[in-house]
Structures are given as C-alpha cells and as structure tokens.
Amino acid sequence: MQSTPVLLVEDDAIDAEAIARAFRRANIEHPLVALKDGESAVAYLAGHGEFGDRGRHPLPAFVLLDLRLPRMSGLEVLQWVRGQPGLRRLPIVVLTSSAERRDLVAAYEIGANSYLCKPVEGAALQAVAANAGRYWLTTNRPADLEP
Amino acid sequence: MRAGGRATERATLVALSAISAACGGLVLYQIVELRRAGAAVGTARERLALLGDLRIAYDAAETNQRAYAVTGAVEHRDAQRRAAAELRAFAAAPGSPLSMQQVEAALAHFAGTIALRDRDDAAVAVAQAFSPERRAATRDVHDRLRAANAAADAELLRTQARARRAERVGIAILLLAAGAAAASLALVRWSRGRRADEESDAVAAAYRQLFEQTDLPFVVVDAVTDDWVYFNAAVGRSFGLSTDEFRRLKFRELLARTSSHPQIEALRTEPGVAPPVPIVIRAQDGALRRVISYVVSLRHHGRMLLVAFGQDVTELETQGRALLAAQADAAGVSAELASIYVEAPVGLGFVDAELRFRAVNAELAAINGLPIEAHLGRTLEETLPPELALRIVPLYRRVLDTGEPLRALELHGRTRADPDRERWWLASYVPVEIAGRRVGVNIVVVEITARKEAEARLQELNAELERRVEERTRALSDSNAQLEMYTYSMAHDLRAPLRNVHSLAEFLVEDHGAELSPGAREYVRRIVAAAGRMNVLIHELLVYARVTREALPAVPLPLDGVVRDAIRSLQALCERSGADLVVEPTGATVLAHRETLATAIANLVANACTYVAPGTVPRVRVRGRRAGGRVRLEVADSGLGIDPAQHERIFRAFERLHGQDHYPGTGLGLAIVRAGVERMGGTVGVESEPGTGSVFWLDLPSPEPE
Numbered sequence: 001m002q003s004t005p006v007l008l009v010e011d012d013a014i015d016a017e018a019i020a021r022a023f024r025r026a027n028i029e030h031p032l033v034a035l036k037d038g039e040s041a042v043a044y045l046a047g048h049g050e051f052g053d054r055g056r057h058p059l060p061a062f063v064l065l066d067l068r069l070p071r072m073s074g075l076e077v078l079q080w081v082r083g084q085p086g087l088r089r090l091p092i093v094v095l096t097s098s099a100e101r102r103d104l105v106a107a108y109e110i111g112a113n114s115y116l117c118k119p120v121e122g123a124a125l126q127a128v129a130a131n132a133g134r135y136w137l138t139t140n141r142p143a144d145l146e147p
Numbered sequence: 148m149r150a151g152g153r154a155t156e157r158a159t160l161v162a163l164s165a166i167s168a169a170c171g172g173l174v175l176y177q178i179v180e181l182r183r184a185g186a187a188v189g190t191a192r193e194r195l196a197l198l199g200d201l202r203i204a205y206d207a208a209e210t211n212q213r214a215y216a217v218t219g220a221v222e223h224r225d226a227q228r229r230a231a232a233e234l235r236a237f238a239a240a241p242g243s244p245l246s247m248q249q250v251e252a253a254l255a256h257f258a259g260t261i262a263l264r265d266r267d268d269a270a271v272a273v274a275q276a277f278s279p280e281r282r283a284a285t286r287d288v289h290d291r292l293r294a295a296n297a298a299a300d301a302e303l304l305r306t307q308a309r310a311r312r313a314e315r316v317g318i319a320i321l322l323l324a325a326g327a328a329a330a331s332l333a334l335v336r337w338s339r340g341r342r343a344d345e346e347s348d349a350v351a352a353a354y355r356q357l358f359e360q361t362d363l364p365f366v367v368v369d370a371v372t373d374d375w376v377y378f379n380a381a382v383g384r385s386f387g388l389s390t391d392e393f394r395r396l397k398f399r400e401l402l403a404r405t406s407s408h409p410q411i412e413a414l415r416t417e418p419g420v421a422p423p424v425p426i427v428i429r430a431q432d433g434a435l436r437r438v439i440s441y442v443v444s445l446r447h448h449g450r451m452l453l454v455a456f457g458q459d460v461t462e463l464e465t466q467g468r469a470l471l472a473a474q475a476d477a478a479g480v481s482a483e484l485a486s487i488y489v490e491a492p493v494g495l496g497f498v499d500a501e502l503r504f505r506a507v508n509a510e511l512a513a514i515n516g517l518p519i520e521a522h523l524g525r526t527l528e529e530t531l532p533p534e535l536a537l538r539i540v541p542l543y544r545r546v547l548d549t550g551e552p553l554r555a556l557e558l559h560g561r562t563r564a565d566p567d568r569e570r571w572w573l574a575s576y577v578p579v580e581i582a583g584r585r586v587g588v589n590i591v592v593v594e595i596t597a598r599k600e601a602e603a604r605l606q607e608l609n610a611e612l613e614r615r616v617e618e619r620t621r622a623l624s625d626s627n628a629q630l631e632m633y634t635y636s637m638a639h640d641l642r643a644p645l646r647n648v649h650s651l652a653e654f655l656v657e658d659h660g661a662e663l664s665p666g667a668r669e670y671v672r673r674i675v676a677a678a679g680r681m682n683v684l685i686h687e688l689l690v691y692a693r694v695t696r697e698a699l700p701a702v703p704l705p706l707d708g709v710v711r712d713a714i715r716s717l718q719a720l721c722e723r724s725g726a727d728l729v730v731e732p733t734g735a736t737v738l739a740h741r742e743t744l745a746t747a748i749a750n751l752v753a754n755a756c757t758y759v760a761p762g763t764v765p766r767v768r769v770r771g772r773r774a775g776g777r778v779r780l781e782v783a784d785s786g787l788g789i790d791p792a793q794h795e796r797i798f799r800a801f802e803r804l805h806g807q808d809h810y811p812g813t814g815l816g817l818a819i820v821r822a823g824v825e826r827m828g829g830t831v832g833v834e835s836e837p838g839t840g841s842v843f844w845l846d847l848p849s850p851e852p853e
C-alpha cells in the first residue's frame with residue numbers, strides 16, 4: 001500500500017514549490033498532493049469525481065490548508081470537513097500569510113488543529129513547512145478517522 | 148274693672164246731680180271742672196309717656212343701627228327693625244312732636260346704613276352712622292322731644308294742680324251739700340286714687356325689673372343731697388365695685404371717677420334732658436371704660452332727681468376698631484384675590500355638586516370658547532363639546548364622590564374655542580367642602596398645547612436625528628468594514644509576491660548557486676533585503692491601521708509586566724545592538740489595551756537601541772512614576788538627540804529624520820505609538836536636544852486613586 005499522502009491546498013504555485021522543496025529536503029517520504037482551490041480539496045476528501053478511486057487518491061495523514069483560496073475559502077473547507085463523520089478527526093493545519101486575529105480565532109473555533117503563519121523569508125517558510133511535516137507525520141499520534 | 152268703674156262714676160254723677168239741684172250751679176260747675184281736670188291729667192300723662200316711648204324708640208333705632216354698622220351682629224339689625232316699627236307707630240300717634248316726614252327721613256338713613264353694612268361696606272356704613280349731619284339730625288329730634296317733654300311736664304303739673312283745686316272745692320261744696328253725697332264722692336275719689344296707685348305700682352315694678360336685669364348702668368340720685376334713690380347692679384360692675392361699696396359712695400365721689408359731663412350741674416337745678424354724652428369712667432382697678440351717658444333731671448314730689456344711665460361701649464369700640472381694620476385688610480386681600488382670579492393667565496372656575504358653573508374666569512372662558520356669562524348656571528355638558536364632556540365629567544364625579552383631588556391631570560381635546568385644533572391642558576380638580584359637605588369642585592386649568600406641540604416637534608426632530616445618525620453610522624461602519632477588508636487584502640496580497648521574491652531568490656541560490664558570480668550573489672542579497680523592508684512596512688501599516696481604527700478596550704494592567712513583554716519581543720534587536728538596557732520597576736497599574744501598549748513601549752525601546760552614533764553602545768533606561776492620577780513611563784536613551792523643531796514632526800506617519808541607508812525604518816513607529824496611546828486616553832511626548840539623548844514619555848490613565 002502506498003504511503004499516506006499529505007494534502008496541500010495552496011493556490012500560490014511558488015509557495016507550493018517552496019513547501020515541496022522543504023519536504024524533500026527534510027526527507028519526508030509521504031507524497032505531497034497539492035490542490036489549488038477549496039472545491040478540489042473538498043472533492044478529494046469526499047472521493048468525488050476524478051478523486052473517486054480511494055486506491056489512487058487515499059485520505060491524507062493531515063492537511064496543510066491555506067485560507068485565501070479561489071472558489072471556496074480555507075475556512076469553508078475546514079467547516080465542511082468538520083461536518084463529515086469520517087473526517088472529523090482529520091488533522092488540519094492552517095498555513096496562511098494572514099496573522100489576523102479574527103482568522104486565527106475563526107480557524108480554531110471551526111476546528112483547526114494548528115495555525116501556522118507563512119514567513120515572508122523563503123528559508124523561513126521552508127523551515128516552517130518542514131517542521132510541520134515532521135511533527136504531524138511522526139511526532140503527533142492521530143486517531144482513526146472511521147468511528 | 149274699668150267698665151264697672153265708669154258705671155260707679157255715672158251713678159255718682161246721677162247722685163251728685165240730684166244733690167246739685169239743691170246746691171245750685173256752682174256745685175255743678177265744680178264737678179264739671181273736676182272731670183275736665185282729671186281728663187287733662189290723663190292726657191298730659193299719656194303725652195309724657197308717648198314722649199318717653201318716642202325717645203326710647205328713636206334712640207334704639209339709631210343705636211342699634213350704629214352697633215350693626217360697627218359689629219355686623221344680626222341681633223342689632225333685628226333690634227333696629229323692631230325699634231323702627233315702634234318709632235313709626237309712636238310718631239303716628241296724635242300729639243307726637245316728631246313729624247312723620249322727619250321720622251321717615253331718619254329711618255331711611257338708618258336703613259341705608261344697614262344696607263351698606265349688609266353689602267360688607269362696613270367702613271362706609273360706620274362713617275354714615277356717625278356722620279356730623281346725622282348727629283345734627285338726632286340732636287334736633289332730641290331737642291324737639293325735650294321741648295315737648297318740658298311742655299308736657301308743665302301741663303301735667305298745671306292740670307294736676309287744677310284737678311286738686313277742683314277736687315278740694317268740689318269736696319267742700321259736697322261736704323256742705325249733703326252727707327250722703329259726700330259718701331258717694333268719697334267713693335269716687337277712693338276708686339280713682341286706687342286705680343292710679345295700682346297703675347303707678349305696675350309701671351314702677353316694670354321699670355325696676357328692667358333696670359335690675361339690664362346691663363346698662365342706671366342710677367337715680369337726689370340732686371340736692373346726693374343720696375342714692377336707686378341704682379342697679381350694672382352700675383357697680385361698671386366701676387368695678389360691689390353693691391355695698393357702691394352704696395357707700397356719694398354721687399359726687401362717683402363723678403370724680405368719670406370725665407366731666409357738661410350739663411350735669413345745670414340739670415341739678417332745672418329739670419331737663421341732656422343729649423347722650425360719651426364719657427370715660429375709671430373703674431376701681433384703674434381700667435378706663437368708655438360709656439355713652441344719658442342724664443335726665445326731673446322734679447318728683449318736690450324733690451329734684453337726677454336720672455343717669457349709660458351704655459358701656461368699650462368692648463364695642465375695641466371690637467369695632469379691630470373689625471374695621473380687619474375688614475379693611477380683608478377688603479384689600481379679597482380685592483387682590485378677586486383681581487388675581489379675574490386676571491390670572493390660568494383657567495379658574497368652580498362648579499357646584501350638580502356640575503353647574505358657579506364661577507369662571509376669563510382664561511377658562513377663553514379655553515372653553517364661550518363668554519363667562521354663558522357658563523354661569525350651566526352644566527359641564529352644556530358648555531363642553533360632547534366628546535370632551537364624556538371624558539371629563541366622570542373625573543368631576545370621582546372628585547365629588549371620593550373627596551380626593553385630581554391634580555395636574557393631562558387632558559386633551561377640542562373645545563368651541565378652536566374646534567379644528569387638538570389642544571392640551573393640565574387640569575386640577577379639587578373638592579370644596581363646607582361644613583363637611585362637598586359643595587363643588589374648584590377647577591384649575593393650564594393650557595399646555597404650545598408646550599405639547601413643541602414636545603412633539605422635538606420628538607419628531609429627535610427621531611429624525613436618530614434616524615440620520617443611524618444611517619450615518621451604518622454608512623460609516625460599512626465603509627469601515629470595506630476599509631478593513633481592503634487593508635486585510637492588501638496585507639495578504641502584497642505579502643504573497645514578497646514571499647515569492649524571497650522563495651525565488653532561495654530557489655536561485657539552491658539550484659544555481661554554483662553558477663552565480665559573487666556580484667550576482669550580492670544582487671540576490673539586496674533583492675531579499677528590499678523585500679524584507681517592504682515586509683516590515685506592510686506589517687507596520689497593518690499595526691497603524693489597527694491602532695487608529697480598532698476598538699482598544701482599556702483594562703487595568705501592571706505596567707512592569709507589559710514592559711517585560713515588550714522587551715522580550717525585542718530580544719533579537721537588543722542582542723544585535725548590544726544595548727545597555729536597564730528597566731526600573733514602577734509597581735504602577737495603568738488603564739490600557741495590552742497589545743497596543745506593548746507595541747508602543749517596544750517601538751520606543753527599539754528606537755532607543757537604534758538611533759545611536761555609529762560605534763557606540765546604546766544606553767537605555769526605562770523608568771516610570773505616578774503623577775496626578777496618571778502614570779508616566781519614560782524611555783531615556785544616550786542617542787543622537789532630536790532638534791526640538793522636529794519634536795512634533797517625528798510623531799507623524801511616514802516622517803523620517805534619517806536616510807534608509809543609515810538607520811532603517813518605515814516612519815510609522817512613533818505614529819503607531821502616538822495613535823495607540825492617544826486612543827487609550829494617554830499622551831506622548833519627547834524631551835531632547837541634539838547630542839544629549841532623548842527622553843520619550845507616555846502618560847497613561849491609572850485606575851488607582853491618587
């Protein structure tokens with residue numbers, strides 16, 4: 001069986017590449033599935049449409065979720081996830097450029113497991129992403145998703 | 148008795164005529180003469196009695212009129228009316244010395260006085276009752292009566308002498324004429340004498356009773372010897388003496404206790420009547436009493452008698468004076484009240500228990516829109532429009548039923564005064580009770596239509612203002628929200644490309660580092676540095692936007708803790724600059740928004756660590772003190788110092804004193820400090836001279852009492 005992926009929902013291609021580089025440099029073996037908008041993220045997690053095959057598109061170990069996304073915002077995705085019985089315990093890590101208090105509060109209120117701010121400096125962003133990957137994949141112990 | 152007496156006389160006359168036939172015409176003449184004399188005596192007596200009656204009735208009519216004028220006591224008025232009727236009757240009798248015309252004139256005058264007093268014109272009534280003209284008229288009446296009295300007196304004496312003479316002659320003849328006849332005559336004389344004595348006894352008893360019972364002091368005294376013939380109990384009381392004490396007093400000694408009476412000595416020698424004279428008597432205890440004295444002298448059985456009586460008017464006068472003064476005051480007050488009632492710019496009225504108007508003033512009449520006369524005697528239903536009466540009448544009934552007044556009741560409606568306009572009044576209905584019976588309701592109505600309309604206008608205006616404020620607030624909060632959204636988006640959207648610049652520079656070095664020349668590497672470094680400055684600028688813009696716009700709720704905070712937080716956030720900078728930083732604990736508590744205050748302090752400390760001459764170690768002191776209910780925090784440095792001309796400028800946004808190359812900065816740091824501190828009710832300032840370092844200070848409100 002293929003190793004559980006990490007789902008990255010990020011519309012900024014350069015940020016997505018920086019995070020991917022960080023994972024590679026940190027020797028994280030879990031594949032990074034990068035989606036560019038909220039609707040695709042929901043489709044993937046629900047196993048709809050092109051993501052219908054769970055064998056090819058397995059549920060991720062955790063989600064790195066940006067908030068400012070086209071079509072469906074990160075908070076909406078988060079809210080939807082927390083409403084799904086099979087996804088309620090899925091760790092979701094918000095990774096965003098917003099340090100606004102109301103985003104922080106809203107994210108935790110809805111059920112984010114972690115909230116990370118993207119640093120502006122490229123090296124710092126890679127460090128944050130690598131740390132998050134290591135922590136949520138190795139340090140953290142998740143619960144089963146199914147009831 | 149009387150009829151029997153006459154029959155006897157007739158029988159005697161028959162007998163006498165039989166005898167006179169024998170005694171001749173002389174005897175007959177004497178007998179006729181005797182009869183005439185007897186009749187004349189009776190006439191004279193009657194005339195004297197009439198004169199006395201007239202005098203008494205006249206004086207009673209006048210005195211009671213005066214007493215009523217002064218006191219207003221109805222018993223005087225009643226007595227006056229009775230006296231007037233008697234005076235008329237006596238004056239109409241034959242032989243009255245007073246003409247009916249004269250009596251009617253006097254009575255008309257008295258009636259006029261009484262009518263004045265009935266209308267409460269006491270002062271005028273008294274003036275009229277005691278007017279000089281009236282005194283003169285009374286004097287004239289008294290003079291006439293006195294003259295008539297003297298004449299009647301003389302007539303009586305003359306007729307009595309004549310009768311006695313006739314009697315004596317007749318008796319002599321009769322004694323001579325016939326023994327039998329003499330017996331008859333004796334019978335006649337006896338019977339007449341007994342009748343006269345009986346009458347005189349009855350009159351004397353009546354007078355005695357009258358004088359014993361009355362309060363009028365009354366004395367009869369022998370004008371020659373000054374011995375008391377009679378005195379009543381009242382006279383002793385007037386002088387403050389017991390009856391025995393009074394008895395021991397001589398009349399002359401009594402006179403020494405009174406003011407002089409001008410005619411008393413004349414009266415001692417000649418019979419006469421003195422007009423009433425006011426005199427003052429001194430009682431035993433020294434009290435002075437005012438008495439109207441009446442003195443008469445008469446000859447009686449050869450004795451000269453002085454008859455004196457008086458009317459004590461001390462109390463009457465005192466009461467009268469007090470009454471007059473009180474009445475004058477009351478008249479003044481009631482005139483004032485009447486004028487207030489009429490003129491008051493307040494509706495005033497009174498309705499009786501049947502809710503009929505008994506009084507209404509001009510203002511209330513105007514409010515109701517009817518003339519005053521149209522109210523009087525009419526009910527509320529008849530004077531008010533039905534719609535208003537329907538609501539108001541039950542209120543009146545309630546006041547009458549419960550006896551509880553209704554005060555300052557707000558009423559509204561329309562009246563005949565202006566049927567198209569809704570008007571407002573403040574009404575009070577107060578029950579009026581007389582002797583425990585509710586007789587009506589006093590009405591006080593104040594028109595408040597103008598006030599009500601003004602209130603309504605004001606309310607409308609208020610509502611309109613509130614609506615506009617709400618609109619404005621909504622528009623403002625809309626634009627605020629938009630602005631916030633804008634700042635938020637800007638921060639996010641500006642940061643993403645900045646981060647991309649950083650990332651791409653990173654990728655370049657990672658993937659192609661080996662191919663880059665040192666010059667190319669230097670450019671990459673400068674690209675990254677520029678992006679870093681822009682990031683700081685964006686951060687500070689966001690902070691500035693927040694402290695100028697967002698609510699910064701102030702809570703009590705320990706200042707030392709906030710300072711510690713601020714310095715911890717600057718750890719990297721402090722280490723880099725190697726600053727000598729000393730923080731003195733203040734122990735103070737301030738009212739502030741924690742994050743904003745920490746930012747302000749951090750900015751000041753960061754500046755202090757930054758703006759120093761190259762190569763020197765920054766020395767920074769953070770200290771505080773309480774002053775005047777506020778807390779001052781100072782950040783003192785050993786830095787470059789600032790020209791006082793620049794002190795104001797440095798707190799403005801985007802103002803910088805130094806080039807970017809020497810001292811990096813956005814020009815927002817102090818603007819954030821000022822905006823934040825001022826939003827929290829504090830003030831900021833700086834004391835500095837170039838080259839001497841600077842002291843930046845914050846003054847913050849303190850929750851602690853001074």
